[in-house]
Amino acid sequence: MPRIDSHLHVFTKASPEFPRETTAVCPAEREESAEKLLSVMTEHQIDQAVLVQMGGASIAHHRYLLHCLEEYPNRFLGIGLVPEAHPNPAEHMAALTDNTGIIGFRFSTFGGPRDIFAKMDVREFAAYPIWKSAAERDYVLWLYPNAINAHLLPYLIQEFPQVRVVLNHLAACPGKGKFNWDEFGRPQIQVTGYNLFMHTTYRLARFENVNVHLSGQYAFSREEFPYKDLAGWHRGLLSGFGAKRLMWATDFPWILEEPGYDKLTTVIEELLPNLSEAELADIMGGNAKRILRFPDL
Amino acid sequence: MILPTPKQKAQWEEEGYLVFENAIQGEDLKRLQNAFDYWADACKTEWLDSVEAGEAAATFYDIPNPLEKDPIFIDIIDYPSYYGALMTFTDHELILLGPQVRTVAPWPVSYTGWHPDVGYDNPLHIKVQIYVNDVEPGGGEFGFVPGSHKPGSGPYTRPMRQESMTGHKTFPGKAGTAIMFNSCGWHVSMDNHSGTPRKSIILIYEKRTPGRVKPEQFAAISAYCQTPERRALFSLNG
Numbered sequence: 215m216p217r218i219d220s221h222l223h224v225f226t227k228a229s230p231e232f233p234r235e236t237t238a239v240c241p242a243e244r245e246e247s248a249e250k251l252l253s254v255m256t257e258h259q260i261d262q263a264v265l266v267q268m269g270g271a272s273i274a275h276h277r278y279l280l281h282c283l284e285e286y287p288n289r290f291l292g293i294g295l296v297p298e299a300h301p302n303p304a305e306h307m308a309a310l311t312d313n314t315g316i317i318g319f320r321f322s323t324f325g326g327p328r329d330i331f332a333k334m335d336v337r338e339f340a341a342y343p344i345w346k347s348a349a350e351r352d353y354v355l356w357l358y359p360n361a362i363n364a365h366l367l368p369y370l371i372q373e374f375p376q377v378r379v380v381l382n383h384l385a386a387c388p389g390k391g392k393f394n395w396d397e398f399g400r401p402q403i404q405v406t407g408y409n410l411f412m413h414t415t416y417r418l419a420r421f422e423n424v425n426v427h428l429s430g431q432y433a434f435s436r437e438e439f440p441y442k443d444l445a446g447w448h449r450g451l452l453s454g455f456g457a458k459r460l461m462w463a464t465d466f467p468w469i470l471e472e473p474g475y476d477k478l479t480t481v482i483e484e485l486l487p488n489l490s491e492a493e494l495a496d497i498m499g500g501n502a503k504r505i506l507r508f509p510d511l
Numbered sequence: 512m513i514l515p516t517p518k519q520k521a522q523w524e525e526e527g528y529l530v531f532e533n534a535i536q537g538e539d540l541k542r543l544q545n546a547f548d549y550w551a552d553a554c555k556t557e558w559l560d561s562v563e564a565g566e567a568a569a570t571f572y573d574i575p576n577p578l579e580k581d582p583i584f585i586d587i588i589d590y591p592s593y594y595g596a597l598m599t600f601t602d603h604e605l606i607l608l609g610p611q612v613r614t615v616a617p618w619p620v621s622y623t624g625w626h627p628d629v630g631y632d633n634p635l636h637i638k639v640q641i642y643v644n645d646v647e648p649g650g651g652e653f654g655f656v657p658g659s660h661k662p663g664s665g666p667y668t669r670p671m672r673q674e675s676m677t678g679h680k681t682f683p684g685k686a687g688t689a690i691m692f693n694s695c696g697w698h699v700s701m702d703n704h705s706g707t708p709r710k711s712i713i714l715i716y717e718k719r720t721p722g723r724v725k726p727e728q729f730a731a732i733s734a735y736c737q738t739p740e741r742r743a744l745f746s747l748n749g
Contacts, residue, residue, distance in 0.1 A: 328563070330569055330616040364569050365616075413568035413569075414568060414569050
């Protein structure tokens, strides 16, 4: 069974060939290339990976991602972005998925009522056309919902039960103003001691098309690797979703310095030590291969 | 104080729950409903801001510090219709851990799955859930597995769907109904597809153990707790 890193990022230096947005953490000259990733993956017996777009949502911003997918079609699948308030998201998504290796798109907002007590008409949600297009064209939706959006998800999932959904980073829903970068250049998300997600995203286990990444531990934990304070989150997700709907990921490159790629290849065994060998193999790659339809090597 | 009947005692021992229909009624129920609605409305904006900040769950909310907001929330802690049963089952060593004055939104799935609150080694832990509005079947009513409070029962596992839980019973009810249950037992809020929020109050009690509740926890309502019984119930004397 392949070992698949199911969520990470690569980018190259900003250039006319590969334009991208720049930030303090990702200045124009920084490069975390597919070749560097492949070298790390090979060193740690990781076979395949999902490359998740960053650095901009326009078609042009996706050039490096598309380049990597074209260069290494058996090793990578891609997840794209859609510009906010795009007038024709279906067209944008279609342009990026024409036999390119991009299999889906990542979102954080759904454009529905902020108040769960409001009347819910899913057809009025801003994200409705995106989900409709995903249902029609079999895209995977890669979701990292803002906290104020989490309650909208089951309405969309009910409306489009055929859409494969992957909740990123432990099904967490970051709160407004709770995002920072730490001294290692890693995202840090401040969360409450009580796990609120068990009352929102964890409840989506009811829907068989919803899957969850076991990743991003470094961003939520208040401890060093192996992030034992998150063992309860992992057990909760395993109990709710089962071992067939969980996918391991590293969130490369943020973790290269701390704790290091090598350690993260063991994080599932550390946090879920009672998994059977078969369950561990599923989480480490078997599920990603089946759900995301990775090519045979 | 209304003491439990032998039949109620037997049911409590065997099944782990009791239902008190019309436990709160008449003017007291109106007071409770008015206070609930007023404060739930007053606190909603702040709750939504907390949801956005990732500091509160989006699927339900509790009125913060309810005991300090209206005396009716204190009066229901030792309300005669169920207080006698609470005292009897705890050998008159009853303490309040806290209230949850909770509004649960209609949502495609319940905000929680089947669970017990405490293990069998915990001191007797009792909850009383009071419906503030009518709760119809499919309206987020309380669910319980009779007998699951007993050591040696089960094993129980959480099913994907609430209604798939083995041996469970659901408790729709009129406003003013109180359901008392042993928190070792597996319980849940059923799905609410009704379109109507479920308004209820969950009172959490335990059999006294030294130091469990600090006197300062309920010090703000000390003026409402003048009798020795109330001071003991709210652990105001340490």
